[in-house]
Amino acid sequence: MSTAPVTIVGAGMAGLTCAIHLHRANIPFRLVDDADAVGGRVRTDTVEGFTLDRGFQVLLTAYPECQDHLDYGALNLKPFYDGALVRTHGRFHRIADPFRHPFDAPRTLFAPVGTLADKLRVARLRGALTSQSLNEIFSAPEQSTRQVLATRWGFSDLMINRFFRPFFGGVFFDTELEASSRLFEFLFKMFAQGDTAVPAQGMQAIPEQMASTLPADQLHLNTRVAAIEDAHTLRMDDGTTLDASAVVIATDAPSARTLLQDEAIPAKQRATTCLYYRAAESPLDEPILALNGDQDGLLNNVAVMSDVAPSYAPEGETLISAVVVGDPVEDDASLERTVRRELIDWFGLPAGGWSHLKTYRIPHALPDQTTPAVRHNPDAVRHHGAVYVCGDYLRTASINDAMATGRLAAEAVRADQSVPSA
Structure with missing residues (x-):
């Protein structure tokens, strides 16, 4: 095994998580990012x-x-209130989680945001998803969110357009609700089981807290990687090179696609x-x-x-x-x-x-997570040789799965370098 450190490119949520797990396993690493602070998109x-x-x-x-x-x-x-105010025809109407805000249930039932049957279907959806494991959610047939709301869960167009479209459209940045039903059901479960x-x-306090657990001298900001020469050499923007026992690309998908010259990495x-x-x-x-x-x-x-x-x-x-x-x-x-x-x-x-x-x-x-999009393949973090990738584009577009892929990349490095678990 090379004595050079594992080099992680990108100090967002995925890269920080990868670094934390390598550090816990006593695997030497360096974390580089061209930004002036950690966090990636969480700034x-x-x-x-x-x-x-x-x-x-x-x-x-x-x-x-x-x-x-x-x-x-x-x-x-x-925390936010568990629900929302839906504006339609010039007025705001409250849609509340009746399990957490039972006194607001009557206003929710009679709000002109879907039918009474739709409100009961929300309770059924909540009960079904909170009782399912994540494995069950991610192995269910994959449709678009709009399709699964209409066909699997039976919601009316009124409810989909007035509530689910603006709420989850604002989560996915996709108001047509073309995103994977697996992403939707996972996030609905998360909304139901915890606070927002x-x-x-x-x-940014989140990535800063994570970075505070790492050796400060292994974090290199304002440091741009220009190219991956091979699995053990990175060429920097200033023309110098860095040796690495392995390389982990923890950038967003467009940057990973460019660095790895891999058109299979999604660009949209x-x-x-x-x-x-x-x-x-x-x-x-x-x-x-x-x-x-x-x-x-x-x-x-x-x-x-x-x-x-x-x-x-x-x-x-x-x-x-x-x-x-x-x-x-x-x-x-x-x-x-x-x-x-x-x-x-x-x-x-x-x-x-x-x-x-x-x-x-x-x-x-x-x-973009338009179907088919969401797969939970732990080997997806292995790119080629001693080059690994991590980021939310590999699983679901969420902080959770940015972190999950960072952990999986570190575990793959540890396994491939035959380092015992800490």
């Missing part, structure tokens, strides 16, 4: 005292990998756009997601992040997140004007006085 900025995640992001506390790797108490997680939350100091990505505003007061006054239940306009969902986590805004101020699925063709100024008009329509004239803080366009927010 947070501070703008005028506000905490802005780079795009609307949440943590599902039921994720098994997160439970194994993260200290939730130290993250000081702040953000760390008090922003989503889902985009999202997030606009942040400061306001004098909250238009919702509770930590709940507001959804566009009508198939019009650009806005998909709105959340008052300072209602969820007061630390996201300076004292006495309000932070609002407005999400548009995809990457609109308008320039930023035109897009902001359009979104503001829609916010005024949703929340009234005070929205006209909100101050725009920042717009994030994220073209590679998630891998």
Whole structure:
């Protein structure tokens, strides 16, 4: 076995998890990333005292990998309400998880968001998926989410379009609901079994907590890999080379495809756009997601992040997140004007006085998971020879499976180098 360290390219959730497991196994490693901080797509900025995640992001506390790797108490997680406000025909209607908010069940039953039978089907769906194992979910026949909602679970078009389309369309960044039914059923189970939350100091607190468990001298930021010369040599952007006992590519799919010159790695990505505003007061006054239940306009969902986590805004101020699925063709100024008009329509004239803080366009927010897409093959992390890959594009587009593939890559390296389990 080479005495050179395993080199992990990419310090996002997959790369950090891989590094943690190599470190636990006493396997020398180095972790390189061309960004100025860890996290990959899970990043947070501070703008005028506000905490802005780079795009609307949440943590599902039921994720098994997160439970194994993260200290939730130290993250000081702040949960969302278990449900949503669905806006249709100019009014907001509450859809609540009746098992967690039984007093809101009557409002949910009579909300014009699907039929009464649809509301009962939600309870049946919840019961079925919470009782299924992950293996059962990932071995079920794969359809599109829209198909499985209509055929396997029997929901009406009204319920699909007014609730599932904006809610899960905002999760998948796919409002046509073409994403795999396996992804949908896995995420529905996770939503039902835990909280939807953000760390008090922003989503980047998650990768920072992970990085804090690693030797600082093995983390190399602002370091760009230009090419993989072979399984044991990387050429850097400055022309130097690095020796490696193995290489783990832990980047997003487009970057992995380029570095490995492998057209089999999926190129299609889902985009999202997030606009942040400061306001004098909250238009919702509770930590709940507001959804566009009508198939019009650009806005998909709105959340008052300072209602969820007061630390996201300076004292006495309000932070609002407005999400548009995809990457609109308008320039930023035109897009902001359009979104503001829609916010005024949703929340009234005070929205006209909100101050725009920042717009994030994220073209590679998630891998596209249009069927067939979701497979749980542990050998998928082995690319060729001593080159490995990890990332959410190998399994489900989630923090959980970014971390899972990082763990699997480390386990494959350990097995291939015949290193005993720690």
